[in-house]
Amino acid sequence: MAEFDLVIRGGTVVTGTDIMRCDVGIRAGRIAALADHLDAAETLDADGLLVLPGGVDTHCHLAQPWPEGGRDEESFISGSIASFAGGTTSAICFSSQFKGHPIRDTLTDYQARASSAMMDYSFHQIITDASDAVIHEEIPALIAAGIRSLKVFLTYDPLYLDDRQYLRVLSAARRHGALVTVHCENYEAIKWRSEALLAAGHTAPKYHAWSRPKIVEREATHRAIALAELVDQPIQIFHVSCPEAAEEIARAQARGVKVWAETCPQYFVLSAADMDRPGFEGAKFICSPSPRGPEEQAGLWQHIRRGTLDVVSSDHSGSSYEGNVGKRRAGSDAPFTKIPNGVPGLAARLPIIFSEGVSKGNIDVNHFVRLIATNPAKLFGLYPRKGSIAIGSDADLVLWDPTKKTTITNALMQQAIDYTPYEGLEVTGWPVATLSRGRVVMRDGKVQAEPGSGQFLARGAYDMIRPTGNLPDGFDASQYP
Numbered sequence: 001m002a003e004f005d006l007v008i009r010g011g012t013v014v015t016g017t018d019i020m021r022c023d024v025g026i027r028a029g030r031i032a033a034l035a036d037h038l039d040a041a042e043t044l045d046a047d048g049l050l051v052l053p054g055g056v057d058t059h060c061h062l063a064q065p066w067p068e069g070g071r072d073e074e075s076f077i078s079g080s081i082a083s084f085a086g087g088t089t090s091a092i093c094f095s096s097q098f099k100g101h102p103i104r105d106t107l108t109d110y111q112a113r114a115s116s117a118m119m120d121y122s123f124h125q126i127i128t129d130a131s132d133a134v135i136h137e138e139i140p141a142l143i144a145a146g147i148r149s150l151k152v153f154l155t156y157d158p159l160y161l162d163d164r165q166y167l168r169v170l171s172a173a174r175r176h177g178a179l180v181t182v183h184c185e186n187y188e189a190i191k192w193r194s195e196a197l198l199a200a201g202h203t204a205p206k207y208h209a210w211s212r213p214k215i216v217e218r219e220a221t222h223r224a225i226a227l228a229e230l231v232d233q234p235i236q237i238f239h240v241s242c243p244e245a246a247e248e249i250a251r252a253q254a255r256g257v258k259v260w261a262e263t264c265p266q267y268f269v270l271s272a273a274d275m276d277r278p279g280f281e282g283a284k285f286i287c288s289p290s291p292r293g294p295e296e297q298a299g300l301w302q303h304i305r306r307g308t309l310d311v312v313s314s315d316h317s318g319s320s321y322e323g324n325v326g327k328r329r330a331g332s333d334a335p336f337t338k339i340p341n342g343v344p345g346l347a348a349r350l351p352i353i354f355s356e357g358v359s360k361g362n363i364d365v366n367h368f369v370r371l372i373a374t375n376p377a378k379l380f381g382l383y384p385r386k387g388s389i390a391i392g393s394d395a396d397l398v399l400w401d402p403t404k405k406t407t408i409t410n411a412l413m414q415q416a417i418d419y420t421p422y423e424g425l426e427v428t429g430w431p432v433a434t435l436s437r438g439r440v441v442m443r444d445g446k447v448q449a450e451p452g453s454g455q456f457l458a459r460g461a462y463d464m465i466r467p468t469g470n471l472p473d474g475f476d477a478s479q480y481p
């Protein structure tokens with residue numbers, strides 16, 4: 001009788017807290033045993049390798065429709081391939097809302113597209129229009145259906161919410177039990193500076209950074225937190241790019257506010273100088289907030305070690321460099337304001353953070369696992385099914401060679417986007433096999449999985465995002481929307 005379907009043999013198992021030299025027994029897609037020695041008809045040799053929980057990427061844009069028409073080039077199929085290639089097994093993507101339209105207009109189509117995924121997935125719901133119907137009917141229905149996080153933008157036309165609308169979303173989230181995630185940059189300030197830059201003839205890609213200095217991120221981060229504090233609603237700050245914004249978060253955390261924050265690989269290895277490459281090449285590096293510089297990179301590592309920033313997501317948001325649907329959508333001499341934002345990074349996330357973090361001595365390997373798997377799974381209600389190696393957890397695993405040196409190329413990223421901003425970057429540490437619910441979906445770079453084999457991860461209520469009960473004057477204004 002085969003007790004296990006598969007045994008991972010001889011590896012070093014690493015969780016967010018522990019390191020164990022043991023075998024991993026897998027049965028029916030879940031982890032059934034951790035022990036000195038396990039037998040099975042089928043084994044996977046992990047001698048000399050680390051066995052890590054599969055990466056959980058809680059911020060990635062796949063097949064997302066744009067308000068101006070078109071959609072992200074990365075589909076749920078190509079995105080799954082890139083994920084598995086890079087050791088990620090679950091992702092949370094974004095269901096859109098177009099201003100003035102109900103959420104259900106876009107959600108049904110998006111669910112149909114996502115059903116082709118090979119990795120497990122869930123959605124954040126973007127709220128661009130805090131109308132009565134959205135606040136009172138659609139948000140409660142979404143949360144009941146397991147879409148338990150809402151995303152708001154404090155900048156970008158036509159996505160941004162003003163403070164009043166943001167307060168309404170926070171209130172709805174508090175009433176129904178969801179996490180709110182926030183893109184923090186000051187809308188008016190960026191608009192004002194962009195118009196001035198264009199008027200001065202400063203149109204090249206590098207001026208993207210000039211249009212949104214750190215101050216606009218710091219201000220919006222402070223405001224996003226203050227308003228969340230007013231409502232007593234837990235939030236996560238998306239893609240923190242600089243220590244100045246992280247300081248605002250650390251101060252709020254120190255006074256007991258439930259605010260968490262993520263950062264992304266691009267803020268550790270890219271800089272504003274990349275956007276100043278010759279010709280149009282700088283467009284490859286345009287994302288928001290803007291990549292900064294070496295000083296900010298060092299400051300972010302400090303905030304990771306302090307725990308201010310506890311999640312690293314990819315913010316995979318790819319637009320190809322060649323052709324006319326991606327970065328050149330508005331032409332090869334388009335001003336920076338017309339170049340689509342975002343960089344691809346699904347497959348690069350784990351290798352870059354392991355290499356820059358663990359191999360270079362910034363963090364230990366348990367901390368790495370927490371950043372890329374355990375903490376995102378906990379914050380978004382996927383734990384302990386995802387994000388750990390424990391009895392009963394899904395057998396989502398990565399066999400990791402901690403010493404393998406690799407030069408990143410776009411071919412290795414296995415994505416639909418035709419370039420990687422990390423081309424030529426040398427990394428130490430690389431995934432050699434990925435398992436999703438016990439299935440070997442990647443081995444030595446070869447991805448094999450059936451479209452549609454991914455599962456939607458409906459997220460129920462969980463304690464971590466319960467409000468604290470600390471309200472100014474004890475008055476719960478969220479009950480009177």
Ligand SMILES: [Zn+2]
Nearest residue numbers: 059061315317
């Ligand atoms: Zn994003």
